[in-house]
Amino acid sequence: MTMDRRTFLKGAAAGAAGVALSGGIGGLIVVRGEQAPHATPSAKPTSDSYAFHGPNQAGILTPAPAAKQAAACYAAFDVLAANSTELADLLKTITTRSRYLASGVDPSAQDYPSSDTVMGPQFPTDGLTVTVSVGSSLFDDRYGLAGQSPRHLTVMPVFPDDTPDPAWLHGDLLLQLCADHPDAVHHALRDITKRTRGGMPLRWKIEGYASPPRPSGTPRNLMGFKDGTANPTGDEASSLVWVNDPAEPAWAIGGSYQVVRLIRMLVEFWDRVGVKEQENLFGRMRDSGAPLDGSVEADIPNYAVDPTGIYTPLDAHIRLANPRTAETANQRILRRSYNYDLGADLNGNLQAGHIFVCYQQDVERQFAKNQARLAGEPLIDYVQPFGGGYFFVLPGVRDDNDWYGRQLLT
Amino acid sequence: MPLIPGVDQANADYIAYSSGILATLRTDVDALRSDLASSDLSSARRDWLAAQLDWERVGASYDSFGALGIAVDGLPDGLPEGVNDPAFTGLHRLEYGLWHDQSAATLLPIADRLVADVAAVATHLSDPDLAGNPLSLTLRVHEILEDALRDHLSGIDDEGAGAAYAETSADIDATRAVLGMVGPLLDPHLVADTTSQMDELVAALQDAKQSGQWLAPVATPLPTRQRIDAALGQVLETLAIFPDLLKDD
Ligand code: HEM
Numbered sequence: 001m002t003m004d005r006r007t008f009l010k011g012a013a014a015g016a017a018g019v020a021l022s023g024g025i026g027g028l029i030v031v032r033g034e035q036a037p038h039a040t041p042s043a044k045p046t047s048d049s050y051a052f053h054g055p056n057q058a059g060i061l062t063p064a065p066a067a068k069q070a071a072a073c074y075a076a077f078d079v080l081a082a083n084s085t086e087l088a089d090l091l092k093t094i095t096t097r098s099r100y101l102a103s104g105v106d107p108s109a110q111d112y113p114s115s116d117t118v119m120g121p122q123f124p125t126d127g128l129t130v131t132v133s134v135g136s137s138l139f140d141d142r143y144g145l146a147g148q149s150p151r152h153l154t155v156m157p158v159f160p161d162d163t164p165d166p167a168w169l170h171g172d173l174l175l176q177l178c179a180d181h182p183d184a185v186h187h188a189l190r191d192i193t194k195r196t197r198g199g200m201p202l203r204w205k206i207e208g209y210a211s212p213p214r215p216s217g218t219p220r221n222l223m224g225f226k227d228g229t230a231n232p233t234g235d236e237a238s239s240l241v242w243v244n245d246p247a248e249p250a251w252a253i254g255g256s257y258q259v260v261r262l263i264r265m266l267v268e269f270w271d272r273v274g275v276k277e278q279e280n281l282f283g284r285m286r287d288s289g290a291p292l293d294g295s296v297e298a299d300i301p302n303y304a305v306d307p308t309g310i311y312t313p314l315d316a317h318i319r320l321a322n323p324r325t326a327e328t329a330n331q332r333i334l335r336r337s338y339n340y341d342l343g344a345d346l347n348g349n350l351q352a353g354h355i356f357v358c359y360q361q362d363v364e365r366q367f368a369k370n371q372a373r374l375a376g377e378p379l380i381d382y383v384q385p386f387g388g389g390y391f392f393v394l395p396g397v398r399d400d401n402d403w404y405g406r407q408l409l410t
Numbered sequence: 411m412p413l414i415p416g417v418d419q420a421n422a423d424y425i426a427y428s429s430g431i432l433a434t435l436r437t438d439v440d441a442l443r444s445d446l447a448s449s450d451l452s453s454a455r456r457d458w459l460a461a462q463l464d465w466e467r468v469g470a471s472y473d474s475f476g477a478l479g480i481a482v483d484g485l486p487d488g489l490p491e492g493v494n495d496p497a498f499t500g501l502h503r504l505e506y507g508l509w510h511d512q513s514a515a516t517l518l519p520i521a522d523r524l525v526a527d528v529a530a531v532a533t534h535l536s537d538p539d540l541a542g543n544p545l546s547l548t549l550r551v552h553e554i555l556e557d558a559l560r561d562h563l564s565g566i567d568d569e570g571a572g573a574a575y576a577e578t579s580a581d582i583d584a585t586r587a588v589l590g591m592v593g594p595l596l597d598p599h600l601v602a603d604t605t606s607q608m609d610e611l612v613a614a615l616q617d618a619k620q621s622g623q624w625l626a627p628v629a630t631p632l633p634t635r636q637r638i639d640a641a642l643g644q645v646l647e648t649l650a651i652f653p654d655l656l657k658d659d
Contacts, residue, residue, distance in 0.1 A: 157490065158488060158489065158490045158492075159488065160488040161487075161488055162487060162488050163485075163487040163488075163566060164487065164492070266560060268559075268643070268646075269556055269559070269560065269646075272552065272556070272646060272647065272649075272650035273650075274653070274654055345564055346563065346564055346565045346627055346628065347559055347560075347563035347564045347565075347627070347639055348563075348635075348636065348639035348640070348643065349559070349564070381472055
């Protein structure tokens with residue numbers, strides 16, 4: 001470890017511009033800052049693409065959860081950079097590669113061909129978004145960032161119903177990669193890690209997928225319930241997600257608190273439970289997604305006229321998560337979750353579940369309040385949260401000269 | 411939720427049954443406590459297993475005895491300090507200590523507390539939060555073994571003893587006992603099928619023994635483990651329909 005840390009980006013520390021790093025030789029990473037072109041190569045999307053530059057990062061509201069890409073990967077890293085200069089170089093490299101991968105370019109027209117041909121010689125953007133976030137551990141004494149942490153960023157606590165597995169928790173840096181197809185996600189991860197290998201070893205990673213609507217409306221999760229129905233949208237979503245509190249460090253404005261919870265679903269057990277019981281656990285109808293006091297998915301539950309839980313049990317998931325009162329309105333979160341499927345558990349069960357991901361302005365005011373209300377909810381018999389972490393999504397990359405975390409590190 | 415006639419009586423039978431098992435548990439927990447008081451750790455490990463298996467036979471699956479049950483059988487999951495958390499107490503806390511070289515002196519106060527916590531379960535056994543509500547009996551029929559799958563065979567509740575198969579075997583005993591109470595209310599063919607599927611599971615478990623001792627699942631050859639998992643999965647699919655059959659909607 002210590003050695004990696006020392007040898008990391010030896011060249012980068014020396015390189016002046018250090019905009020981009022190319023493949024390493026014999027474990028050393030060589031800077032090619034001199035040769036780096038300053039302008040982004042001309043964009044030529046061969047498929048969907050989302051604006052890379054802007055005040056906020058893509059992959060949260062662009063595309064919005066209801067239209068999110070079908071494939072995703074969450075990859076958490078530990079940072080080994082020796083000092084803040086090396087950390088800045090690392091973030092510059094991630095910026096350069098992400099800009100390139102997400103914007104779509106003709107490989108012949110630029111200096112940094114992709115290192116693999118997983119997507120063929122001329123890879124399309126495929127709707128790729130790269131969303132970079134950092135964990136509270138990055139703000140320890142290694143990089144002189146101790147006083148700069150977003151105000152509410154902590155290590156994700158252990159919640160009462162968790163079964164934490166250290167192999168799946170936390171990290172200094174998290175990449176959320178989303179695209180229309182899994183090969184594009186894989187390709188992006190390989191491209192970025194090739195150029196950052198000495199500086200940020202992988203800690204854990206998990207792939208997710210979104211289901212199509214079945215048969216219509218919001219896609220279903222692996223418990224067979226429509227998931228995402230009540231998400232805030234439009235301006236309301238923006239007003240809940242982006243950090244704008246003047247009390248936050250100035251660099252953090254335009255960022256967002258990100259919570260990732262890896263939640264195993266006990267799907268075999270779930271399939272042995274009656275539909276009525278399942279519906280009472282969530283507070284919605286399984287087939288239509290309608291709230292239990294409504295008839296179609298878009299209906300709004302009215303808890304005020306159901307104080308004893310005749311229609312919607314008081315401990316139903318949606319009622320606890322969002323009681324829909326004036327006091328809880330600013331506690332709402334933006335969920336952008338994916339399904340996952342891994343291998344088999346020791347007991348022969350499927351390892352499958354939910355990559356629960358949510359965004360908010362203030363993790364304490366929002367996610368933590370939701371989570372506290374959900375503690376001990378009856379649903380917990382059928383799910384096991386085991387991994388993830390609290391992260392802070394860096395503000396967006398503004399233009400060709402900007403890079404992830406520039407305001408934090410300069 | 412209306413239940414079919416006879417479930418109330420079956421639940422009364424269950425309370426009588428579990429109160430008998432709790433009496434055995436109290437004896438075994440007392441023995442465990444004395445072992446620790448005399449620093450006899452190897453006897454303590456033996457008596458811990460007896461006590462843990464008694465608890466399985468009570469049939470308090472899926473934390474169905476509420477907070478009092480969790481005090482006896484809770485896991486470190488969900489506690490900020492995990493196994494080192496002061497709120498981690500009970501049988502699994504003792505298991506952790508006994509299989510991780512902790513001293514008898516460290517464990518004695520935990521055993522004292524367990525003696526009191528088991529007594530509290532016995533005192534409150536008929537409360538609706540514990541065994542008093544007949545509706546929970548309809549779930550117990552399948553959830554005792556769901557618990558075995560979720561907590562034992564997954565390795566989640568193994569704090570060092572590697573006792574998953576012994577615990578599963580005790581869970582079969584508890585399920586058979588409950589089936590004896592509700593079975594007469596149901597189709598005899600269904601009950602017979604269920605019983606023979608449980609026999610299959612018992613047979614599969616026997617193969618996971620070495621010199622009379624059950625192996626831990628991780629140490630068990632894959633074919634043996636698969637046979638156990640398959641047999642348990644099969645009986646769970648059958649048991650899953652019981653709760654609905656006992657309800658009268
Ligand atoms: C495996 C775990 C989970 C599953 C399967 C799940 C599933 C669902 C489903 C099916 C809905 C109803 C449809 C919808 O509005 O999206 C829902 C709603 C919701 N869930 Fe979850 N959820 C899980 C975990 C969580 C967690 C950890 C939180 C936050 C702490 C959360 C917060 C919410 C919120 C805020 C709503 C919307 C409630 C409303 O506004 O009416 N969920 N969830």
